[in-house]
Amino acid sequence: MTRDRLRIIFAVGIIAAFVGLIGITYICSSPDPADSERYLARAVEETGASNRVAGIYLNYRLLDTLLEVLVFSVAVLGVRHYLQQSEGMKLPNLSESEVVQTAVNFLAPLALLLCTFFAVFGHISPGGGFAAGVIAASGLLYVAIAHGIQAMNAQLNPVRLALMEKVILLVLLAFVLAPAVAGRIPLTELLPTGTPGKLLSGGSILVYNILIAMKVFVGAWAVIAAFAQHRGEL
Amino acid sequence: MAAIIAFVLFGIGVVALVLRRDLVIKLLALGLINAASILFLVSIGDRPGARAPIQLPGDLGIVADPLPQALVLSAIVVNFAILALALVFVMILVERYHTTDSIRIEQEMAREADDQETPCL
């Protein structure tokens, strides 16, 4: 057998052994999902959000969400730093046919509306800030495909977007640190909990969802615009 | 059941990461590995007959475990960030070496190592 063949067999063998070992050990140790009842027991009363998942990642584990927003911001800044300095290709301003443009003019505001819905109602129904931001960025992406990236950059000034990103991050950090001023531990709740199921419930989960939606929207759009700018077209 | 699928996907991802030479395929394999571990996490919260963990008025059925879903939200965003930046780096390398073959890039770099290495700051 050739060396290459041998190498492939060796690699696949080790990986199969790894997967087999983990799989068999995990199944044989009989995981019991009934052990993990803590989070269901009193999550709704304590956080005030009828969406338990939102209650967890925006109340109990808010630090994780803050770190995740920071990771996202670093990614956006990194992409911009690297692609800003490369020479982008200069291609003419391409845009699509009228059918596409008309359809997009209808779809894009719908996407923005959905973003607002998911962000504002994130603590009552499925959704949340991250999904909302991605939806809005997709809506902008449709518009960019239809009307050309140069037109989009003329409308949405990249410098102002960068400033907006930093401001949102500062506001988020200030909100998170605000309880410290009142003498309590940061990252705890400031706003009242309210009755679960109503719009104004869940304390500051609503505020966080809106802030995160805006941040992800601006950030995802910045990444798309950076890639498109670098390539010269979308 | 979903856990087994997750492990198999993990294995396929690692096989692709090791055996394929193309850098973009390696990044896709990395994405598959991340997706497999995320699937494994979500599968833990599954109970027979469960529905989404949102409390609707008057409904007392079995509800899935919300914690793995919250963890997975963060994991997905982090993995997206890593893939985006890795892609940018692959783009820079491709612009420099005009190939996405990882072995050829390593050979080119070894050849350049004999030339003057610019001192860093």
Added chain:
Amino acid sequence: MPLILLPLLRFVFATLTISFARARKLFTILSHIIDAALLSQLALMLVRGTPEMVSVGGAPAGIGISLIGDQVGLTFAVLAWVLSAAVSAYTWQDKLRPYFFLLLNLLIGSCYALSFTTDLFNAYLLFELSTLASFLLVGYQRQPRQIWASLHYLVLSSLGMSIFLLGIGVVYAHCGCLDLTVLKTIVKASPGESWVLLAGALLVAGIAVKAGVFVFSLWLPAAHARAMPAVSALLSGLVIKMGVVGLFRLGDVFPIDLTLIVLGAITGILGIVYALNSYDIKRLLAFHTLSQIGYILIGFGAATEAGRLGALSYEVAHGLFKALLFLTIGEAAARAGGSDLKTLIENKHKIPRGTRIALIIAVLGIIGLPPLAGFDAKAILEDGLPTMFLHLIVLLMSVGTVVSFAKLAPVLFASSTHRASRSRVLSYAWLGGGIILFWPLSLLLVSPAITLHAYSGLHIIEALVVIAVGGALYFLIRKRRFRLPSEIFRLETSPLIILIGFFLIYALMILGQ
């Protein structure tokens, strides 16, 4: 409150640095002063016997994320502060974009939080944040070799963290909880179960990729060697230690003592073997990082009090002299025009005097000359080793360290024609002072009884003999070069080696329970 304020304020300063770029120097000084105040408050609480424990978000312990300001965490956080000050002073005059300082501050903030956290998923996110920040810092200058090294780092780190995530899944499936303090009681109640071994092996394998263990951290020589000097200093001195603190915290919960000892021995010996063969000085330093982590792991795996304290002291000492080595070699290489040994020797008069003195102090520290930092920590560690075999391995590593650093001797003794800038001399003095004054400073961490016992004549003679033997050995093998397998450092083979390492850890855990 200082526990959660430390990382949060650092993140705030990071964001302010990129928003108000002109006030960067003011923010740097302000953040270091505030951090010093918070750290001293934590130290006072610890000394008084009531270390701070915070459950972030006010949730009951086990549901929210807990931070604990114990001795282990505080040591690593102080190291983070010292190195952050040193690197800030080193880069004071450099023309770097605000983006660089954003990454730096985020890295330091995540290191603060990693020192204190006891929640597994929080640790995962913090590791990913520090990975992102460090990989962007390594690739900051956009040279292809740096980009390749950081890509390799990212791929392996992502694989390791996915394995870690699998471990988190297994833990949650059996315990319903992710907090290490709660896990400790659960695991103690049922120690031999198969899921404990599986979860422990997955978690340790995941963290070992970041902790600088030889089999797992095959990205390290390339990434630390090719990065900018300030970045290498921070990575080798601090970020590696974050993996080590993860291993420390896991060691309290899972039965990984034998695993740590074996991994420490492997990485110690193999690191030295590869270091002997490197004539590019920065690569030599990177291999030494791998090797010195061996000391720390062996010390912690020995599970005696002196071993643990020795491991803690050694990680602080190593942080100090490895950072100083990278900073001084970095400046020397920049002046001399290259970081390989031949170029450095040819242009040795171009190295500024302050840099040269600092380099001498750092080298004396790492080879273990009494009474500097390295000797101190090693002595306490050796006191805690239970068997003669471990003692022999540690001695072998020390001799190897001396042999591989002896090749720097011609560079150290020459006259200089240049002077270093004041801010750099300040950062060298900050670190060098820590190395020289290590013994009185370490009395804050280790009780005088243990230190005085470690300062017995036996250890001093041992250290001097090691230096003499190492120097003699160097003259014997000076002209020889031997071939070592370097394919393991390539992108194709390193993921496979990580999986093989996982099998090794699993076997060791079964043996060691």
